[in-house]
Amino acid sequence: MQEPSGPSHERAARIQRQLALLAELRWGAERAQALDAELAATAEMLGRLEGVRLAPDAADPFLTSE
Amino acid sequence: MEGTTDGVSADLPYELTASEALRAIRRRTLGVVELVRAVLDRIDAIEPQVRAWVMIDRAGALARARELERQFEDMSARPLFGIPVGLKDIYDAQGLPTTAGFEPWKGRVPPADATTVARLRQAGAIILGKTVTTQFAFADPPETRNPWNPERTPGGSSSGSAAAVAARMIPLALGSQTAGSILRPAAYCGVLGLKPTYGLVSRHGIVPLAWSLDHPGPIARSVEDLARALGVLAGVDPCDPATRAARVGDYLAAVRHPGPPPVCLRLDDFFAAAEPPVSSQVSDALDLLARHGAEIRHARLVTDPRLVADAQQTIMQVEAAEFHAALHAEMADHYAPRMRALVETGALVPATLYVRARRVGQRFRAEMLALLTDVDCLVLPTVSNLAPDRSTTGDRRFQAPWSLIGFPALTIPVGLVDGLPCGLQVVAGPWQEERLFRIARWIERVLPPLPTPRLGLRGGSVSMQ
Secondary structure, X not given: OOOOXXXXXXXXXXXXXXXXXXHHHHHOHHHHHHOHHHHHXXXXXXXXXXXXXXXXXXXXOOEEEO | OOEOOOOOEOOOHHHOOHHHHHHHHHOOOOOHHHHHHHHHHHHHHHHHHHOOEEEEOHHHHHHHHHHHHOOHHHHHHOOOOOOEEEEEOOEOEOOEOOOOOOHHHOOOOOOOOOHHHXXXXXXXXXXXXXXXXXXXXXXXXXOOOEOOEOOEOOOOOOHHHHHHHHOOOOOEEEEEEOOOOOHHHHHHHOOEEEEOOOOOEOOOOEOOOOOOOOEEEEEEOOHHHHHHHXXXXXXXXXXXXXXXXXXXXXXXXXXXXXXXXXXXXXXXXXXXXXXXXXXXXXXXXHHHHHHOOOEEEEEOOOOOHHHHHHHHHHHHHHHHHHHHHHHHHHHHHHOOHHHHHHHHHHOOOOHHHHHHHHHHHHHHHHHHHHHOOOOOEEEEEOOOOOOOEOOOOOOOOOOHHHHHHOOOEEXXXXXXXXXXXXXXXXXXXXXXXXXHHHHHHHHHHHOOOOOOOOEEOOOOOOEEO
């Protein structure tokens, strides 16, 4: 498996670990394992969203990514 | 049987659009019972190839057709008088089961109509039956075939509605869109579809997928039919708070007065991301529109389109997980794999990132409103690709942005590539459906229409044309 690199991948990897733990607690180990690919895809997506920098006022159109 | 003034022989009433059929009924060159029998015969002949229907209310439809024929004098007040309509199997219709593609719901018969269904009936429409949906209107592939090629997906989740309209089983059907579930199947099947402004059409009596993203809307074979249907469906409904601000227009008048060639803003990011044959076909269509007087301008997005897709997906996941929590707790094993994964991962998403997704949506909405200040509409390919094989319902990335921000979007076919249809997506600002219909009607008059798909039965004995 390719090692994640850069802040975005680090975020995704961290979120994936969090989701995997939550999945095991919520749905059990077997089901958490079955969800592995979906959890990875979700973590990647959430990692990108977490990296978005929004202005404090949501009405402000300023937005940057990374 | 006489020909119609629309130039379509009423010898094949199932080939008529809803508006053409209405004109034939008004002239008494076509009977309502005759029309219903024609579409039922058509369904009998080709349904084994297309698999678009969950159930057909044959007796109910014929009884209603006979009743309407006795009420001919009321026709002028009923804009869908005698028109058979298919309902995606998430819409409640009194007396007919709503299964949402979920096996344990096979016997679930609602006591009342959805608001939209009640409005259809009041307008004289005949509810012919329920069309196939992917389970709970998500993304598990259905049994339905694409009428242009049975090995390809019709798209989803309004799979049966789009396939049935394309295969001339029905002139008009209702679908719903949370990501891309009206426009994508309509484009893959070579018909027209409309996702109205969020809050223009009531969701009451429709099984939700994600409450803040769900849009009911029509699928048909002409712009006039979409406008006619929306005129019936749109409006405030006390049972759906999202419709409180609904601004209803005169959509049929808009279609009758298409107006000057539009100023269109081409969203170049989507053309770059589309597969080359799709990008090329839609670009050629825009060139043709330009030669007829349309002005095509270009724009690049500030917000990364991938983030927009992420925001839509995150909101859909979380809201689906919330709606399905109780049912999933009891019946998880009955869920289809993708739907189950959606619910189970959605339940784990941090609340802060759900809110972040909504804020990204607000930002994208502001950006699109600004882009629309100087032009009539935005244009892009409806889908990135041609209908893929049936292991998927296709790519929702090009439709999901407009579901996220609630802007009205319409798909219109622009031709065939390798025998498969390709669609142009036209997007307008919120509550601008009249403008959207004027533009779409202008485009419809310029672009050559698609032929009827050839439905050759592979491995069978029946061949339909």
